[in-house]
Amino acid sequence: MARRLLPVGLDFLDTAPLRLVFAREVSASPDAVYHALADDVPGWSEWFAAVTLARPLGDGARREIRLKGGGRFLETIVAAEPDSVYAYRVDETNAPGARALLEEWRIVPVAGGARVRWTFTADGTAPFLLAVRLGRAGLGRAFRDAVGALERRLTSAAA
Numbered sequence: 001m002a003r004r005l006l007p008v009g010l011d012f013l014d015t016a017p018l019r020l021v022f023a024r025e026v027s028a029s030p031d032a033v034y035h036a037l038a039d040d041v042p043g044w045s046e047w048f049a050a051v052t053l054a055r056p057l058g059d060g061a062r063r064e065i066r067l068k069g070g071g072r073f074l075e076t077i078v079a080a081e082p083d084s085v086y087a088y089r090v091d092e093t094n095a096p097g098a099r100a101l102l103e104e105w106r107i108v109p110v111a112g113g114a115r116v117r118w119t120f121t122a123d124g125t126a127p128f129l130l131a132v133r134l135g136r137a138g139l140g141r142a143f144r145d146a147v148g149a150l151e152r153r154l155t156s157a158a159a
Contacts, residue, residue, distance in 0.1 A: 002072065002092045006100040006123070010078055010087060013104055016121035018129050020136055022143040023117040028154035030083040030107045030114040036150055037086045037105050038077075047153050048146040063088065071095060083107060097128025118143050 013019070026033065036043060041063055044054035053066035057074075065073040072094045079087040090101035100123040108115040120139065122132055132139075 002074075002094055003098070004092055005090050005098060007076075007091065008089050008100045008102050008123075010102075010104075012089070012100060012102045012121055012123075013087075013119055016100070016102065016123055018122040018124075018132055020120045020132070020139060021117060022120075022140050023115060024144055024147045025110055025113060025115045026147060026151040026154075027113040028151050030109050032154045033107050033114050033116055033150070034083045034086065036154060037107075038080050038082075043153075047149040048142075049149070050142055050146075062091075073101075078102070079104070083109075095128070097125035097131075099123045099125070099128075116147050118147075 008016075036047070041054050041056045041060075044065075045051045050067050051065060052068055053064065055064050056062070057064055061077050063073075063075045063077070065075060067073075073090045074092040075088040075090050077086070077088050079085045085104065085106050087102065087104040090098070093101070100121075102121045104119040106117045106119070108117070122129065124132075
């Protein structure tokens, strides 16, 4: 059953009860990384192994995401700054115990490519927050694997 979550904004990045941050450098340009995140939403399922479906909704200000294991999310884009920031909040999900979710992808130019930082913020019931904390290592591994696959995809496309 889908649940409506709180309509949080970017300030939630600083106020969320749970904040996880992961980063990795890639040899792809900030522009290429941003395009893959913000403009090629259906492509997420090709580089982020947990994603089985990603599609923009309406005018592209919303997204539908489906994950392996049955997770479903309807999201609203809250920041889209070319080559630097892509952020979205979850408006509806079937994840039990979630009250608010916001994710930010920040892209910073570095010598030879970009540094990609993913910030995952959440509020929810105590069991939900505990489960996310216990899953931190898995989320980190999923992020590193996804960004590595994205890097391979972007550098092979540029060659």
